[in-house]
Structures are given as structure tokens and as C-alpha cells.
Amino acid sequence: MTDKFNLLSDEQLATISSAKLWTFHGGIHPQENKHQSNQTAIRDAGIPATLIISVEHKGHTPELLVKVGESVLKGQPLTKVYGAMVVQHATSSGFVSAIEKRCDLHPSGLSVLSVVIQTDGLDRSVEYIKPQDYRTVTPALLVEQIQQAGIVGLGGAGFPSHLKLVHHDAIKLLLINAAECEPYITADDRLIQEQADEIIEGINVLNHILKPELTIIAIEDNKSDAIISLQEALAKSPNKNNISLRIIPTIYPSGSEKQLIEIITGQQTPLGKHPSELGIVMHNIGTVFAIKQAIIDAKPLTSRIVTLTGDSLQKKGNVSVRIGTPIQYLLDRYWVNSIAVQQLIIGGPMMGFTIEDTSAPVTKTCNCILAPTIQEMPESPAEMPCIRCSECAQACPVSLLPQQLLWYSKSQDHDKLDEYNLSACIECGACAFVCPSHIPLVEYYRIAKAEINSAKIDSKKAEIARVRHENRDARLTQAKLDRQAKHKAAAEKRKIQLKDKNGGEDLIAAALARAKAKKASQKEPTEVTNKNPAVAAAIARAKAKKAALENNKENTEATEIDPKKAAVAAA
Known part of the structure; x- marks a missing residue:
């Protein structure tokens, strides 16, 4: 639950309403290349x-x-989900x-x-039943509709949108992110130019759910056409007094969540905390448009705007792409020069990643496919040793120490990485951009984060195994004690039953007592005397004869002794 003490105060809201802007530490100005x-x-x-529609999400x-x-x-709908996940939908007809x-x-x-869906080319759709006016629907039901529509953050993070709207009782500021600071990407720019009225409708839906005290659209000053479209749409809106437009300076990465919040409010989001801790909810322009379509038109998220750019593509621009479309299909349709293309980047050149397998499908978080030539984006020079110039620290928008993080990443010192707040790194690439030694700092940080995450998972598994083992031992011990108690109780029960059957007499105890008495009364066996006189006489004669024979033998042996020995014996 949101901590009331961290919420924006009325004085802060008044200052924000005055159109004052702040700035954040660091930042860079890479070449934009948006005109393409x-x-x-x-x-x-x-x-x-x-x-190809992915339905698995982070292992779930x-x-x-x-x-x-x-x-x-x-x-x-292709899936049925609960909790944090969102529904996935078929994006065209087929089987x-x-x-x-x-x-x-x-x-x-x-x-x-x-x-995997084999399309029939007919694009037949389910019947969309126009819902009732959202202003008559409770916020909780609208949040559920957003989840069922499969809407996630379309700015690139992919965070389920309904989770940002669940705790809507303490939100002070609704911030709409239209900055789009990443070079090359213009998906939000074109969407605003063409659908500004619908975007304002989507903002009205969010205002009904969250009921914030202030709503602001933040957009960089390099999008003049989009700014004009928003101004015209706001002028026509009956809720124009509830929505403010802020034109912010163009600096990378002003479109990052925490940096944009700092620009608009002057407040830094605490490490490890969500912006809702400050009473702030932020949504991307594309997400707002998808929410409008879901709540007002009853349409789930089946497509998104993707920027196709780079000198290797003959047809550049922004296209509406069905979720699940293979990347290779788009490259073929918009004439990519497979010989000239140097690499294929998903997202912008700063925070994007390269892919090799072009059979991978477009997902809800794919906002750009960049296919540059080798001349447009030459290969990075060889990495050289750090010269400790501190340019990376000056450019870091989160005020980290990239140089120290690099050392500890290489040495796999996870404790030090935690001490120096590696988790706060937003992987914007500003540090690597200004590094004169061409060190791919972000790559080291990503590897270190993956190792830390893996270590945490292993530690968690080991702890679970330990607890399970201890619980098993406890169960076995308890089962043994239970068996012993059960056997004892059964014996007592049988004893009572026998007493009841024999008039209260314990037959077993009586039998044991008789056996004990009998054993005590028995004497040691004595030598049996023969009462027959004939037998006794025969035995006596045998004994006498035996004694006589033994005497004769001794006498005979005495006579046979050597005389000399006898003399010696006599002497």
C-alpha cells in the first residue's frame, strides 16, 4: 500500500502546476536520425x-x-490468466x-x-460489442477490462498496465510519457500526429480510473508537429482544463521513467521503489491509445506501431504491425538490403539489442526495427583500458559510478556491486556512448545483473530445498510418534475390551502371574537315585572291577622300571 508520507504535497503540486521544470544529472545528446x-x-x-504469438511470460x-x-x-482470447499476467489474443483469423x-x-x-496461427488472409474478427459509457463503470471493472484486453506498457518495458492502476486511491499525478528520447524511433511521434483526439480520450479514461489531482503530458521540444496536434486536440476537449502539456528540453534519456518524473516534479524516485510511492502513475502514449481502444471501442491489443528505419531499408516509416508477425516478413515487405545491412537492432541504438534469428516475431514491446548499413553505424573500435577520465560518471543520469561498477563486474564481486547500486542502472548506454576507451560498459553490467539474478535464484532454490528437507524430517519424526501413540492406544483399548468381556478380570495379567509363580516354585533337579537293587549291585561290581584293573596296571608298570632308575630313585 502506498505510504502516505511519501506522496506529493499540495505545495509540490502547486509548484508543478506552475509549469516549472527541473533537470536530472548527466544526460547526452546523440544524433537523433528521426527524420528518416x-x-x-x-x-x-x-x-x-x-x-507466432508468445504466451509464456517470464517463465509463467x-x-x-x-x-x-x-x-x-x-x-x-488464446489464454486465460489471473493476477499479474495479461490475456493474449489471436491477431488475425486462421487456424x-x-x-x-x-x-x-x-x-x-x-x-x-x-x-502458431496459419492465417487465412480474411482477417475475420470476433464481434466487438460496444461497452457502456466508461464514466458509469467502477474503476475496478475498467482495470479488469484493461487486463483482459492484454495491454502492457508499449514504451518498451512491457509492464502490465493494469498493475499500475490497481492502487488508484492515492494517486496525485498522472504523467503521460510522450518524450520518445531514443534516436531513430518515431512511433509515438507519428501516433500523436494522427491520433491525438483518441489519445486525449484515453487520458480521460485514466483520469476517471485514477482521479488524480493533476494530469500532465510531457513531450520533447523536437516534435513540433506532434505538439501542434496535441494542442489542437486539447483545445477541442471538454476536459482541457484537467490536462496540461509540458514541452521539455531534448536530452537523452529524458523519456526514462525516473528521469521524466524528476524533470516534471523535481522528485527522485527512491531506489527500489515504484513511482506510486510518490503518488505518481506514468503511462506511455501508445499505452494510452490502446487503453482508449479497449475501454471505448472494446478492441483488445492485437497490433502496435513499429518504426522501420535504417539505410538498409528502402521503405522507411512507421507501420501498424500485428503482434506475432515474423521480423523476416517485414524485412522482405519493406525491401531490406541483406548485403548492406550491418546488424539488425530491435529498439533504438542506445538501449536496443541485436538479433540473429529473423524468424522471431514482433511482440508488444517491439517499437523499432533498425537496419543500419556499415557506413551508417560502423563497428565499434576495439576495447581499450580504462583511463579513469570520469566521463561516464558525469554522463550517468542515475548518478552512479560506472568505473567502479566495471571493476566489480569484471571481478564478479556481487557484494560490492550491490553496495554501488548496480540495480539502479537503467542500461541507457550513456556511459558507453561517452567512453573514450570504447568500453561496452552496459554489456558488462547486463552480464553482472544476470549473474546476480542467477545466484539469487540458486540461493532461493537451496533455501527451498533446505526447508523441504527439514519439513520432511519433521514429518517423519511426527509420523513415528503418531504410530507409537496409536499402537499404545490400541493396546490399552484391547486391554479394556478384554476386561469388559471377563467381568473386569485381566486374563493376560492373570496368566502372566501364574507363569511367574510356577517358575518360582520349581526346584533345581537332583540326581536320580536308582531304586532297583539289582541295577545298583551291578553298578557297584563294575566300579570295583574297574578299580582292581587300575591297581594291577600300576603294579605292572612298577615292576618294569629299569633297576638303575630304581636305584637312582632310591638314592
Whole structure:
């Protein structure tokens, strides 16, 4: 639950309302290269022959609602989920050809459980029933509708949107992120230019759910056309007095959540805390548009805007792509020069990642496919030793010490990395951008984070195993004691039953007593005397004869002794 003491005060809200702007530490100004894709209208990317829709999320597999061979329609739910996860939908009509692990659009390149749909090209859709006016619906039901629509943060993080709206009772500020600071990416820019009215409607929906005291749209000053579109849409909106537009300076990474909050409010989000600790909720422009479609038009999230850019692509621009579309389909459709392309980057050049397998599908977090030539984006020079210039520390927007983090990452000193707050690194790449030694600092940090996470998982597993072992020993010991008690109780019960049957006499105790008495009365056996006189006489004669024989033998032996020996014996 949100701590009331950390919420924005009325004085702070008044200062924020005065249009004052703050700044954050560091930041850089990389070449924007946005003109390549922001000059043309958004186009539909079409329907690929195969759609690969990932349903597994961070190791959690939801309940599937379809089977192999079943027909599906666009917008049909494929999964049933609870809690933190969101529903996945079919993004075009066809039939389910497979449910298996396929390559995911992720830096790891690992496979995740996916529903593979062979499309029929008809794009038949489920019937969208227009819902009732959202202003008459309780916020809790609207939050559930957002979850069922499958909406996540479309700015790149992919955080389930409904989780930001659950605790809506203590929100002071709703912040709409339209900064889009990453070079090359213009998906939000074009979306604002073409759908500003619908974006304002989506903001009204969020205002109804959260009921914030202040709502602000933050946009960088390099998007002049988008700014004009927002101003015109706000002028027409009946709720224009409840929404403010803030034009902020262009600096990277101003679009990052914590940095944008600091620019607008002057407040730093505590380490390890969520912005809701300050009473702030932030949503991306694309997410707001998806929420409008879900709540007002009853349409789930089945497609998103993707920027296709880079000199290797003949047709650059922004396209509406169905979730699950293979990357290779887009490269072929928009004429990529496979010989000239130097690498394929998902996301921007600062925070994006490269992929090798172009069969991976577009996901809800894919906002850009960058295909630069070798001239446009040359290979990085060889890494050289750190010269301790501190340029990285000056550029870091989170005020970390990248140089020390590099040393401890190389030495795998996890305790020191925790002490120097590696977890606060947003992996923006500003440190590597300014490094004169061309050290890929972010790569070292990512590896270190993965190692720390793996160590935590192993430690957690070991702790679980220890607890299970101790619990098993306790169960076995208790079971033994229970058996002993049960046997004792059964013996007592039988004893009582025998007494009842024999008039209160304990037959077993009586039998034991008789046996004991009998044993005590028995004497040691004495030598048996023969009472027959004839037998006794025969025995006596035998004994006498034996004695006579022994005497004769001794006499004979005495006579046979050597005379000399006898003389010696006599002497």
C-alpha cells in the first residue's frame, strides 16, 4: 500500500502546476536520425502467412483456451490468466497449426511457448460489442477490462498496465510519457500526429480510473508537429482544463521513467521503489491509445506501431504491425538490403539489442526495427583500458559510478556491486556512448545483473530445498510418534475390551502371574537315585572291577622300571 508520507504535497503540486521544470544529472545528446521515419503516415503492414504469438511470460505459462487444429478469429482470447499476467489474443483469423516453443524477441534468444496461427488472409474478427459509457463503470471493472484486453506498457518495458492502476486511491499525478528520447524511433511521434483526439480520450479514461489531482503530458521540444496536434486536440476537449502539456528540453534519456518524473516534479524516485510511492502513475502514449481502444471501442491489443528505419531499408516509416508477425516478413515487405545491412537492432541504438534469428516475431514491446548499413553505424573500435577520465560518471543520469561498477563486474564481486547500486542502472548506454576507451560498459553490467539474478535464484532454490528437507524430517519424526501413540492406544483399548468381556478380570495379567509363580516354585533337579537293587549291585561290581584293573596296571608298570632308575630313585 502506498505510504502516505511519501506522496506529493499540495505545495509540490502547486509548484508543478506552475509549469516549472527541473533537470536530472548527466544526460547526452546523440544524433537523433528521426527524420528518416517521421515524414510519412502510418501504414498497415498486412497479414503474414504465419503468426507466432508468445504466451509464456517470464517463465509463467497461462491456461490455454485453444488447441491445435482449432479455428480462431482476430481478437479471440488464446489464454486465460489471473493476477499479474495479461490475456493474449489471436491477431488475425486462421487456424492453430502448432503450440510449441519458438524463438522469442529477446536479447537471450531463448524459446518460449507460443501459439502458431496459419492465417487465412480474411482477417475475420470476433464481434466487438460496444461497452457502456466508461464514466458509469467502477474503476475496478475498467482495470479488469484493461487486463483482459492484454495491454502492457508499449514504451518498451512491457509492464502490465493494469498493475499500475490497481492502487488508484492515492494517486496525485498522472504523467503521460510522450518524450520518445531514443534516436531513430518515431512511433509515438507519428501516433500523436494522427491520433491525438483518441489519445486525449484515453487520458480521460485514466483520469476517471485514477482521479488524480493533476494530469500532465510531457513531450520533447523536437516534435513540433506532434505538439501542434496535441494542442489542437486539447483545445477541442471538454476536459482541457484537467490536462496540461509540458514541452521539455531534448536530452537523452529524458523519456526514462525516473528521469521524466524528476524533470516534471523535481522528485527522485527512491531506489527500489515504484513511482506510486510518490503518488505518481506514468503511462506511455501508445499505452494510452490502446487503453482508449479497449475501454471505448472494446478492441483488445492485437497490433502496435513499429518504426522501420535504417539505410538498409528502402521503405522507411512507421507501420501498424500485428503482434506475432515474423521480423523476416517485414524485412522482405519493406525491401531490406541483406548485403548492406550491418546488424539488425530491435529498439533504438542506445538501449536496443541485436538479433540473429529473423524468424522471431514482433511482440508488444517491439517499437523499432533498425537496419543500419556499415557506413551508417560502423563497428565499434576495439576495447581499450580504462583511463579513469570520469566521463561516464558525469554522463550517468542515475548518478552512479560506472568505473567502479566495471571493476566489480569484471571481478564478479556481487557484494560490492550491490553496495554501488548496480540495480539502479537503467542500461541507457550513456556511459558507453561517452567512453573514450570504447568500453561496452552496459554489456558488462547486463552480464553482472544476470549473474546476480542467477545466484539469487540458486540461493532461493537451496533455501527451498533446505526447508523441504527439514519439513520432511519433521514429518517423519511426527509420523513415528503418531504410530507409537496409536499402537499404545490400541493396546490399552484391547486391554479394556478384554476386561469388559471377563467381568473386569485381566486374563493376560492373570496368566502372566501364574507363569511367574510356577517358575518360582520349581526346584533345581537332583540326581536320580536308582531304586532297583539289582541295577545298583551291578553298578557297584563294575566300579570295583574297574578299580582292581587300575591297581594291577600300576603294579605292572612298577615292576618294569629299569633297576638303575630304581636305584637312582632310591638314592
